Amino acid sequence: MQVERFTLAPGYKISRLLRGGWQLAGGHGEIDAERAVADMAAFVDAGVTTFDCADIYTGVEEMIGRFRERLRAERGEAALAKLKVHTKFVPDWEALPRVDRTYVRDIIDRSLQRLRTDRLDLVQFHWWDYTVPGAVETALHLKDLQQEGKIHLVGGTNFDMPHTQSLLEAGVPLVSMQTQYSLLDVRPENGLTQLCSETRLKLLCYGTVAGGFLSERWLGQPEPVEPFANRSLAKYKLIIDDFGGWALFQELLQVLHGIGRRHGVSITAVATRWTLDRPHVAGIIIGARYAEHLTDNLAVFRFSLDAEDRAAIDRILAHRAGPLGDTYTLERDRTGRHGRIMHYNLNQA
Secondary structure, eight states, X not given: OOOOEEEEETTEEEESEXXXXXXXXXXXXOOOHHHHHHHHHXXXXXXXXXXXXXXXXXXXXXXXXXXXXXXXXXXXXXXXXXXXXXXXXXXXXXXXXXXXXXXXXXXXXXXXXXXXXXXXXXXXEOOSOTTSSOHHHHHHHHHHHXXXXXXXXXXXXXXXXHHHHHHHHXXXXXXXXXXXXXXXXXXXXGTHHHHHHHSSOEEEEEXXXXXXXXXXXXXXXXXXXXXXXXXXXXXXXXXXXXXXXXXXXXXXXXXXXXXXXXXXXXXXXXXXXXXXXXXTEEEEEEEOSSSTTHHHHHXXXXXXXXXXXXXXXXXXHTTOOOOOSSTTHHHHOTTSTXXXXXXXXXXXX
């Protein structure tokens, strides 16, 4: 079972499963940092050679930096060169008015130091509040650092279609946009995928299994109520509500379970395969603290969805209600249902 690979830019290939780092930031419970670092080797050995992290994921860049040093010491530079690490540049909401060239350089230098490297493979830029000017200028500062050799590739994260287009038209060399995309949330199809079809932009997707909701664990279970075990469950339960509610979600799980049984895989694998097969999707980011679910994650590469599978899924999706709007619009509304659970100033941590 070979992990699929994708050429994101000339000479730059990634694994189509990316090992995500959000769950290592501590918001999902206590983290055994040594175990997390040690388990990173299992992902690389399995062919998952692309990792995703962020400047705002507390402690995660440092963990990956430790792993990079260990990989270099134990296996040499050739092994290290196969590992691609994608990070993010996410200025705090409150910091947006004072973001300038020096601010950008300081954050990028900090990521370089944490990740123990001379050049960042891919920096994914986010701008919280479109009413605050400076997004394009800030992205162009990243382009300047790219030309200096501190950054290899520049991408974005959670930009909607019009603002992504503005960055591209200004000459920002975006190769990717990281966005939430799943059976439950197809907001990228409300503009962003059309832009991808007109440019070289590709999608790197998170939330594909809705924080674990798209799994056997929730099949046939009663609707959960607050308080939830972690912020991820709270976030994706809101997506389920927007999708059409718990009853429709259970119908979807039943269909995915049947498809999974036919192919000998889990609901999670079916949901991941569906998103991986969407046009313009370069890769899927899987949240993982450790390597315990790696075998199930890799199952996505040993089957294909056929026409019967897709028709069964489409019959359920025809009844979905949402979520509506462009990508990440709901999350930007600080007074809305989705925005109220967001953390907008994570650099302060």
